[in-house]
Amino acid sequence: MSTFVWAAVLLHALWNSVVKSAGDKFMSSARVALWTGVVAVFVSLATPAPLAASLPYVIASALIHVLYFLLVGRLYRNADLSVAYPLMRGLAPLVASGIAAVTLHEVPGAVALVGVLALVAGVATMGLSGLAHGRIDRVTLVLALFNSVIIATYSVVDGEGARLAGPDALHAFAYNAWSDGLTAALYLPVVLALRGKSAGPEFVRDPLRSAFAGLAAFGGYAIVVWAMTQAPIGAVAALRECSVVFAAIIGVAFLGEPFRGARAGAALLIVGGVIALRLA
Incomplete structure (x- = not known):
């Protein structure tokens, strides 16, 4: 499973970089959402229908994701990818673990909890270093933290929805x-x-780039949704946030963003969290 999750991590960072590099961030995020929908239609035709028990989760997930895409388009207007992305993703694993513990009675073990906390600390440090150096404004910071709660909420909804969708990976992909x-x-x-x-x-602007981003968005998250049927939701959500490292690399290498010492230390925390989750 880990290899597939790492592929999902990279795909997620890639489509976010497409939104950040566009001139109109709102329309870029809209194109990604719509192209993801196009990919989804073809996948739905090739997979078995999800079981009826999961359909309320499908509706709830879609409504939450509309708000998520609106916020993504707003976030990248006034912040670096390597700053906004870690902040947006930072609290999500911890909040998701808390929601899953309360609603699904899914309590992570001690080692897994250490891994989640290390990942949260790492991504938060990476993002907050950008705030200290003027790479994000306060309004965008608040929106990023609010979107963390949105991400945590849809993670739990989709994890449970995919589990109810059917007995195998095809049903999880169909749910997504x-x-x-x-x-x-x-x-x-x-x-x-x-x-x-x-x-x-x-x-219809830049169709190849947008189609690639839509395919990456669908494929990356479909793998995560399936993984949440195989492992605790909080642990998968935490491992997914290793994408902040890829986002930082993309931001520095291709978007000309700086990478200071604090972000290097944050990357080490993230690696430590991944090791803890692997050992859990």
């Missing part, structure tokens, strides 16, 4: 496809309401 397809269907009128007729030409 239905959720992503509904997210795109709900998000489209929101984008049109906010941007009006100008949104039309934006939807």
